[in-house]
Amino acid sequence: MLRLLKVRGASLWPDYREGDYVLAAGMPFPARKIRAGDVIVFRQPGYGTLIKRVRRVLANGQAYDVRGTQIASSDSRNFGPVAQDQVTGKVIASIRAKQTSQNSQGH
Amino acid sequence: MLHKIVQKLDQHAHFESVDAHCDIPCGIYDPHHALIGALTVIRMVDLINALVKEHGQGSTAEFINGMARYIAVKEEHAELTKHEIRIIWGDFIKAQHVETYPQLNGLVHKIMQLGSKARQTVDRETALALLEAVNEFAEIFWQIKGIETKRVPAPFPVSEEMVLPVL
Numbered sequence: 711m712l713r714l715l716k717v718r719g720a721s722l723w724p725d726y727r728e729g730d731y732v733l734a735a736g737m738p739f740p741a742r743k744i745r746a747g748d749v750i751v752f753r754q755p756g757y758g759t760l761i762k763r764v765r766r767v768l769a770n771g772q773a774y775d776v777r778g779t780q781i782a783s784s785d786s787r788n789f790g791p792v793a794q795d796q797v798t799g800k801v802i803a804s805i806r807a808k809q810t811s812q813n814s815q816g817h
Numbered sequence: 818m819l820h821k822i823v824q825k826l827d828q829h830a831h832f833e834s835v836d837a838h839c840d841i842p843c844g845i846y847d848p849h850h851a852l853i854g855a856l857t858v859i860r861m862v863d864l865i866n867a868l869v870k871e872h873g874q875g876s877t878a879e880f881i882n883g884m885a886r887y888i889a890v891k892e893e894h895a896e897l898t899k900h901e902i903r904i905i906w907g908d909f910i911k912a913q914h915v916e917t918y919p920q921l922n923g924l925v926h927k928i929m930q931l932g933s934k935a936r937q938t939v940d941r942e943t944a945l946a947l948l949e950a951v952n953e954f955a956e957i958f959w960q961i962k963g964i965e966t967k968r969v970p971a972p973f974p975v976s977e978e979m980v981l982p983v984l
Contacts (some may be wrong), residue, residue, distance in 0.1 A: 760836050
């Protein structure tokens with residue numbers, strides 16, 4: 711299943727900016743395993759639905775160490791590894807916003 | 818183009834948002850304290866000069882007491898200005914803002930230098946330069962937030978221009 715999602719916040723800047731849209735392929739990925747460098751969408755208790763880049767694949771693909779690009783990004787440094795069953799999609803394409811929306815502050 | 822089409826669709830379909838979160842939800846930032854600090858520095862320079870003019874080089878207890886108080890307030894407010902700008906720069910300003918306003922880091926450094934010089938000297942030109950640099954910072958800050966600004970004469974004994982948001 712493919713889903714179109716809207717990016718909110720600057721944690722993955724400059725790869726993904728506030729207002730960008732991403733196309734996420736839903737789980738499972740029989741032909742497309744999640745690898746380091748992939749950008750995934752997952753549900754994180756207390757945070758909602760997040761988008762982050764996979765830094766490392768852990769426990770033989772059962773969990774992922776995820777990171778934003780900013781020092782202040784909320785990611786595995788805050789909430790630990792993301793379990794595979796939390797993952798709802800993998801980003802396969804993005805539609806970039808024009809680079810004029812500079813009004814996002816410390817999300 | 819494609820983004821515009823998707824944006825239009827989004828207005829009707831309301832696509833789910835995915836958060837690229839940072840540590841704390843939107844903080845409360847305002848360069849107003851920094852501006853008040855800079856205006857106070859100018860005021861203290863004026864009061865110090867007026868006291869010297871009134872008492873000459875006299876060393877009466879009244880003179881020393883007044884001078885000590887003016888200097889203490891000038892020190893405190895120059896430091897307050899530096900502190901407030903550092904907080905906004907460190908916590909609010911992001912890499913993309915510096916990309917859009919490439920003068921930003923240099924401007925912050927200039928404010929730090931002028932703030933220190935304002936403490937070291939009783940130089941009105943330095944105090945005015947500090948205020949102007951903070952005004953420029955305030956204009957950029959509000960521009961980032963998409964809020965218009967205006968320059969108005971400060972409604973204080975020091976009536977130099979200060980930048981205010983048009984809310």
